[in-house]
Amino acid sequence: MTISPYRLGASLYMPAVRTDIIDVVLKNKIPGLSSLIICFEDALAEQDIAAGLSNLHTVLAVLRQHRHANHSHANCEHNHANRDHDRPLVFIRPRHQAMARLLVDEFDLSTVNGFVLPKFTQATLDEWTDILEPTQLLWMPTLETAEVFDALAMRELVNVLDTHPCRSRMLAIRVGGNDLLNVLSLRRQRHKTLYDGPLGYVMKMLVSTFGSRQFALTAPVCELIERNDILTEELKADIEHGFVGKTAIHPNQIDIINQALAVEATEYEDALRIVNSGAAVFKHNGAMCEPATHTRWAENILTRAQYYGHQKRWLTSIPG
Structure with missing residues (x-):
């Protein structure tokens, strides 16, 4: 079944050590959630990696059991398809390529929809291709390094990706706002949207570069958890620029993002x-x-x- 990038909606990052991931995926613990990303990178401390991997192993085992139970029912294929559509999409963001290779080699990822590829650049494309080629996982590269500020580098990247074998598996390209601000030694201003600061240019350039080649893009997180007014204003700009979804870091942001994605009459x-x-x-x-x-x-x-x-x-x- 082909997955539309519009199904991503509010993609909630969850540290891999969270013990309620199963409840979120299978029991609708967070109503309205369209996709979640089990994170081993920025959301996880180095000392918690082993615990995160152990927790992921448990989560994947439960998801497999749930899938097998569905297949045992009458009309299993129809029921399974409906249930898969109802539950959030599940992605994993490995810490780096070495962890990604470990996950592909040693974990059963058959219930995972795809990987979020951190710090993605043209220089890492071949390695990611080698790691993910044996799988059916969808790609969501994250643009969050210094090269993103170079319009020529981004044009070269889109030229390569447009004809690369990974193209058919690339669900969306994610924009890492906080990492890009970190490149500039900056932090988001509490009273402004990203479009009002130095990333305004970057957002427009990425939309022009990748959107014009029919790549879907998702917008950066708004970490101002208690400033729903700023989130709402930023979402208006996200949608005006053609972003198909937005990263979320708190469940309270999900309804706001979903409401913004609803189409005006x-x-x-x-x-x-x-x-x-x-x-x-x-x-x-x-x-x-x-x-x-x-x-x-x-x-x-x-x-x-x-x-x-x-x-x-x-x-x-x-x-x-």
Whole structure:
């Protein structure tokens, strides 16, 4: 089953030592969660790595048992597909390539959707390819190193990725905001969105570079846990720039992210008309709609609405 990057939504990072990961994945402990990332990198102290690996082994064993139990029921394939769609997607962020190789070689990752690749650069592409080639895992590289500030380096990277065998397995490219600020010896200002600081340029450049080649991107975390107003403003900019989801670090951010991803009624109506109209150009909701240039946008809007809904109001007759 093909997974849409729009299904990522609010991707919650969870340290690998968390003992409630199973409850989150299988028991809906965090309602509305679309995807989670079991983290061995920044969210885990060095002394906790062994405990995290042990916990991951337990989590994977329980997920396998749950999958096998589903297959034992009548109509197992249909039921299993529905349950897999209902539960959050599960990704692992290894600490480095050596840990990734350990996980691939020694862990049963059949219930994991993919890896988040930390500190991803063109120089690490061959090694990640060698590690992940034997698996079916999806890729989510994270752009968070000094090279990201170099527009030429990013253009070279997208040129390589666009024709690389990993292209079909690359679900989305993640942008690591805090790591990029760390490169500049900076920290996010408490009263501003990322777009109001030095990363504003980077976000726009990455969208232009990767989005124009049809790579999906997810937006950086807003670590201001108690500033929902800043998160809300930042989400408006994320969506305006075409990001398909956003990293979350606290469950309280999930509903806010999901609500922001819900499609506005006027956009939903425009999208329906654009994909169904036979006209070359027409006016709707006070704006020109031109299928030749707006169809990609419309298809993305309708896909987003499938996962996060749309604001409902009276819909006039839709062509087709």
